[in-house]
Amino acid sequence: MVTHTRNWCSAFNPSKCTHTAVRTCNAAHKYAEFLLVSHESVLCFVPLGGCKADWRPSNSPKLIDLLDDTVPGIGTYEDFNTIDWVREKSKDRDRHREITNKSKHSTVALLFSISDAFSGWLLMLLIGLMSGALAGGIDIAAHWMTDLKEGVCLNGFWFNHEHCCWASNETTFQERDKCPQWKTWAELMVGVSEGSVNVLNHFMYVSWALLFAFLAVILVRAFAPYACGSGIPEIKTILSGFIIRGYLGKWTLIIKTITLVLAVSSGLSLGKEGPLVHVACCCANILCHFFTKYRRNEAKRREVLSAASAVGVSVAFGAPIGGVLFSLEEVSYYFPLKTLWRSFFAALVAAFTLRSINPFGNSRLVLFYVEFHTPWHLLELIPFVLLGIFGGLWGAFFIHANIAWCRLRKNTRLGHYPVIEVLVVTLLTALLAFPIEYTRMSSSELISELFNDCGLLDSSKLCGYTSNSGSTSGSVNATAANGLGARLAGPGLYTAMWQLALALVFKMLITVATFGIKVTDLDVFLKAKQNIRAQASKHFFFFLISTLGGVTRMTVSLVVIMFELTGGLEYIVPLMAATMTSKWVADALSRESIYEAHIRLNGYPFLEAKEEFRHKTLATDVMRPRQSDPPLSVLTQSGMSVEEVERLIADTTYSGFPVVISQQSQRLVGFVLRRDLVISLENARRHQEGVVSVSAVLFTECDPPASPSAPPAVKLHNILDLSPFTVTVHTPMEIVVDIFRKLGLRQCLVIQNGRLLGIITKKDILKHMAQMANRDPESILFN
C-alpha cells in the first residue's frame, strides 16, 4: 500500500565535466562549448513563421497553465510526497483571479464569486459544528461506558450513573450515589450488595475493560490502521506539506471516534486531546471535499487543517483562544493572519456547539473551573520557579523514557504483538485501578470530582470538611483548591487525599509506559488536567503545568489554556514564570518536544522551523549530483525525441527534471515534474495524431525549423515551470534552509554564473541536517 518516494535526486550525479570545467578551465574546451551554446540558444529565438519572437509566452502569462488542465492529473501529487507550496499558492491565486475576472461579466459569475469568497468561512462553520458535535458525543458516550463497567441502570441501560440517580428520592447525600435504580453487576447477578461480592464487581470491571480495549484494537487493526496513535506528530508532518493519503479520511474518522470512546472507557490512562485534534482534522479534510477551492489545492487545505487543530484543542479543553495559540505555537507550519482569524472563528463555533450540547451538565464551556483568587506573595515565586525546574526535569525524563520505550518496542519482538500488549496493559490498569475510588474513575469523572466546587449537595470525600469550619456559611463555596490556609478538615479528607495522590502517581507511571501505544493514544495533557485541583494545593498544580510545559515545550499557549480553564487571572505571572523555567530546563536537557521526538522516531520528513541551522556548509556541499555520481539528468528544451525522454523517465526515479538550453551550455530554462511529464507524454501518445517515438519533444514556445516530413512535435511548454527557484553554489546552507522553510519549497536548483550545476531537494536537506547532528541520514523517511 505504501508507495515509497525514492529520493529522486540521489542519482543526479555530478558530471566530472561540470566540475572539471569549472576548475581547470580548459580554454579550448570552453571555446567549443560556447560555440555550441551560441548555436543552440539561438534556435528558439529565431523568428520563424508565425511564432512569437518575444520571450513572453503569450498575452496571458502564467506560471503553468494549470487552470485549463485539459490533461487530468497534472498538478497533483503522489502519496508520500511533499507538496510545493509556491506552486499551490500560485494555483489558488490564478483560480481566484479567473473568478474575479469572470464576475465582472455576468451576475451568475458574480454570485459564484461571492459564494467562493465566503466558502472559507462557511467551511470553518461546518468544521466547528461537526467537531463540536462529535466531541460532545464522545464525552457523553465515554461517560456512559465508563459507568457501564461498574453497573447498569434499571430504568434504562442507556442512562449513566449520574443520570440514573438524577430522579432518585434519596435525600441523604451519602446515599445519593447509591440510588435503587442503579445496580452494580454483583447486585444484579447475585442480588447481594455487601461484602465478598466486591470480587465479582472487580471481575466484571476487568472484563468490561478488556472487552472495550479488545474491540478498540481490533477495529483499528481491521479498518483504519491510521487511527492509531495520538495523531499530533503526523498532523504536524502533514501540515508541513507532506501527503499521507487516508490519514485524514472518513474511515479514520469513524474508527477513531469509536475507538476513542472505547479506549477512554476501558480505563486506559489516555487523554482525548491528541485524538480530538485528529478527529477535527479528519472532519476538516472530509468537509474540504465539498469545496472546489479546498479540494483541489493542497496548500489551501492545509490552512484549513491548521484551523482544525485549533478546533480540536478548543473542544478538548473548552479553550478557544488556547486552541488557536496551540495551533500557532505547536502544530502549524504555515499560519498566515488570515488563518489566525479563521481558526479563531472555527474554535469559537466549536466551543459554542459543545456548550450547547452541554455534556457535563454545568452549562460552562469548561469541564472544570477553579478560581485562584487569593493574592500571591512575591516570595512564592521561589517555590513556583523551583516547581518549574522540577517540572522541566520530569518532562525531559518523560520524553526520554517514552522514546526509549517506543524504540524498544519498535526494534525488538515486543512490538509484534500490539493486541496482546494493549490487553496486558488494560488488564493491569483495571486490576490495580479498581480498589481505589479515584483510580477507578474515568478521567472526566476524576476531573469533575477534583474541580467542581464543594457544594452542599456534594458527596465527595474531598469535600468532607466538618461543618464547624470557622468562617461564615456563605463561604463554604470557597473551594478546597485554596485550601492552603489552616482549614479544619473532616476525618475523611486526609484519607481521601492520600488515596488521590496514590492514584495520580499510579496514573503517571502507566502514562509513561503507554504513551505511543498503538490504540488511540493517551495524551500528555491529561496529566495536567486530571490533577489540576488534585492536591488541594496550587503547588501541585504548578508542578503539573510545568511538567506539561516540559513535555510539550509550549509556553504562551499553555498559559492561555490554563487561564481559560481556571480563570486564574491573578496567577498569570507565576504561571508564566513556571512554564518558562520548565521550558528552559527541559530545553537544556534535550531540544525536542514529545511531538518532535516522535516525528524523528518515525522518520517523518519534517523541517523543524524552531531550530536554527547553524552549520557552515554551502549549497554545493549538499547538492546532487555529488562529485562521484554520474551527471545530472536534464532535459533539453528542444532536440530530444519522445523516445529519449521516455527512456530517461524509465531509467531514473527522480520526481522532476531541470530543462536546459543544451547539454553543453547547461543554461537553465525551467523545471518539469516527472508526474506531469509522464501524464503529458501518455496523453500525447494517445490523443495527439501522428506522435511516434521519434517525434521531437519541445519545451519552447516556438517551433524550431524542421523538415516537413518530420512527425509532429509534442509541445510541453505548458507543463514547464519557467521560474524554478535557484541559489548559487556559494549560498550558505543556513540561507537555503531558511528559504525552504519560509517558502515551502520542494526543490531548488543550484547555479553558478548562469550554469546549472545541481539540485537540492527537501529530503537532501533533511538528510544533511541528520548527518550534521550525527544521526543516521537514512533514518529519514519511512519505517
Place this chain on the structure above:
Amino acid sequence: MVTHTRNWCSAFNPSKCTHTAVRTCNAAHKYAEFLLVSHESVLCFVPLGGCKADWRPSNSPKLIDLLDDTVPGIGTYEDFNTIDWVREKSKDRDRHREITNKSKHSTVALLFSISDAFSGWLLMLLIGLMSGALAGGIDIAAHWMTDLKEGVCLNGFWFNHEHCCWASNETTFQERDKCPQWKTWAELMVGVSEGSVNVLNHFMYVSWALLFAFLAVILVRAFAPYACGSGIPEIKTILSGFIIRGYLGKWTLIIKTITLVLAVSSGLSLGKEGPLVHVACCCANILCHFFTKYRRNEAKRREVLSAASAVGVSVAFGAPIGGVLFSLEEVSYYFPLKTLWRSFFAALVAAFTLRSINPFGNSRLVLFYVEFHTPWHLLELIPFVLLGIFGGLWGAFFIHANIAWCRLRKNTRLGHYPVIEVLVVTLLTALLAFPIEYTRMSSSELISELFNDCGLLDSSKLCGYTSNSGSTSGSVNATAANGLGARLAGPGLYTAMWQLALALVFKMLITVATFGIKVTDLDVFLKAKQNIRAQASKHFFFFLISTLGGVTRMTVSLVVIMFELTGGLEYIVPLMAATMTSKWVADALSRESIYEAHIRLNGYPFLEAKEEFRHKTLATDVMRPRQSDPPLSVLTQSGMSVEEVERLIADTTYSGFPVVISQQSQRLVGFVLRRDLVISLENARRHQEGVVSVSAVLFTECDPPASPSAPPAVKLHNILDLSPFTVTVHTPMEIVVDIFRKLGLRQCLVIQNGRLLGIITKKDILKHMAQMANRDPESILFN
C-alpha cells in the same frame, strides 16, 4: 537632516542590446559575444601562481567576511534605508558560530559564549524592568498633575488628591473627597469655597491645561521631533526593516516620557498605549547598545523591538499575554517562536514590575477589574453581533474621518501651525470638560471610577444605590457592571449616568478630531478603556470593543486583552462573535486598519504582509531598467579600473551594483553594495600602497595575468555577495512579493537563461503595488 534614499534602480536602464539580443538573435553577434564570454569567464578559473583554483573562496566559506571587518562601516546602513534581513541574519549566525568555535578552546571564551547565549534573556529582563518602572512613573506623575489642575495639597504639593486625603479624619463618605488639606485654587487664592469662585477654578483649570499642552509641544519641537504621534505606524515600519535613526533614541525617550505625562495631564483625549509602546521600544533600542550582539545587528535588534512592543501593551493594560499577541498580530513583521518566548518573558517582567510599583494602589496588575459572571443567553448573541456590525461601521468611519482630517492638515495651511492647533484643541477640551465631573477626570481616574467595585467607602455617584437594595448586604459588591437586572438605584445614579454618557460622546468626538495630532498622540485603545464599565451595561462595552476591533482590526489579541482586563471568561464566545463581525464589516468597507492607513498616509515603505498581491504581472514588468531606460549599470568582475568604478559611483545614485563576468555575457557573479564599495575604495586609496586611478579592481578570488609593471590591484572579493537572490523574468510578481515579504529582501536580480536582465528593489515593488491599486506611486517614501 533627512537623507533621501533615491530609488536606486530607477536608472538601471534596459540595454536595447540585451533585449534585442534575446529577440532578434543575430547569430553573428551572439557568436562574437560568446567568444568574449568564454575568454573572460575563463580568466578567473585558470590556476595561476598560488591562487586557489577551487571556486570556494577559502576553507572557511562565508557569505561576506563581515566578522573581520577591518574596514569600519562595511555592513552598516544609511538612514532611511531598508535592511537586508538575509544578510543580517547570516552575519549573526557567523558571529554565533565563531563564538561557539572559540569556546571550545579556552575557559574564558566558554564563559563569554555562555554569557552571550544568555544576553538575550538578560536584555529582556532589563527592558521589562525599565519599561515597567517608566510606566509606573508615568502613571503616578500623570495622576498627580491631573489633580494639580484643580488644586493643591497643603501637606506637600507632591501629593495628589487621593493621597492628600488619605490620612484625613473625615469619616462621612461624601466629605472624604473634601478633606481640609486639599485646597482648590479658588480656595487658596480667594479663600472662599462656594458659589461664584467656580469661575476662578475653571480659569485655573484651563490655564494649567494650556500650560501643560504648551510645554509638551515646545519640548517636542525643540528636542525630539520624533516624539510626536502615536508611534505605532512608525514602529511597524521600523520593524519591517526600515531605518529611521533617532526615532528610538535617548532624546526621544526622555521627551516622550515627559510629554506623555504633560499631554495626559493637560486633559487631551489621549491614551497612553501607543506612546507606551514607543517608550518601551526606545528603552529596548537604548539597552541594545550595551550588547554587541544586538548593537551591531539590525535584524536581531528588530527581534528585541518586537518583544518591546509586547512590553508596551503589557504595561499599558496590565495584559502580558494580550501584549504578546498584539505584537504578533498587529505590529511585528518577523516574529519567530524564539521572539514569542522572549516577548512573553519581557512582558511578564514588565507587568510584574508595574505591579510592584503599584501605581493604582489596588495591588492588581490591571487598572480596573470587571467581572461578567452572569451567564449569557443564546439569544443575546443577536444584539452582540449587531453591536459588532455597528462597531465595525463606526470603526471604518473613524478611520476615514481621521485620515481625511490628517490629509487636510497635511495639504493645507492648517498644518503649518501645530502649536496653535494643539493649544486650541486643549483650550476647547478644557473649557468644555470642566463643567461635567466625568469629562474633567483624567482617563485613569475615569476608568477607576467606572471599573472599581462599589465598596462601602466609595463616594462615586455611580455607586449611589439606595441602601435598602434588596439583596443581602454582602452582595453590594456585585458591581454595577452587571446592573442589567432590576436593581433599585439611588436618585443620583441616573443623573450620573447621563453625564457619563455625554462625557464619553464628547471624548469620542475629540478623539476623531485629534488622532494623529502632533503631540504624543492619543490612542484608540483609550476609547474602549475609558468606557468599559461605562454604561453600566455590557452592551455598551461590546459596542466599544467592536469599535476598537473595527479601528485596529485586531481580533485574537483584542479578545485576550479584554479577557485579561476583565476576567470575563464566560464571555469569550460573545466577545469573539462581536470582534469578528466588527472586523468583517470594517474590512468590507476598507481593508486598512488605522495604523496601516497612517503608514500609507505618511508614505512609509512598508510591505504589508496581510494583503495578498493578486495581480497578474510578471517580474519583467516591474524590473528596472525599463525598455526605454539606459542599460543596467553593472560592474565586471575584472577589467575595471579604480577610476572607472569611481566614475560609475559618482554618476549614479543606486545603492548597489550587480557584478557580472563581462559586459557582453551579463552572466551574474554577485552583488555589491554602494556603501561597501565606496568605503572599501576610499580605504584602499588611503591605506593600500601604490593604488592609483588605473589600478585594476578585482572581484575575483585569484589574480588575472597582469604585466609586472602594472600597479597593484584592489581586491574587493570580500565585499561581494556571492549569493544574491535571483528570479527569472517569468516569475509572477505575486511570488516575487511573497519572497520579499518572507525573506525580508532588499533587492532581487532578474535573470533569464543565465543572463542578468534587471533588478527589482523593495521600493519598485511598493511603487508597482501603489500603481496597481490606482494610487500615486510617487507617494511612496517620504513626505
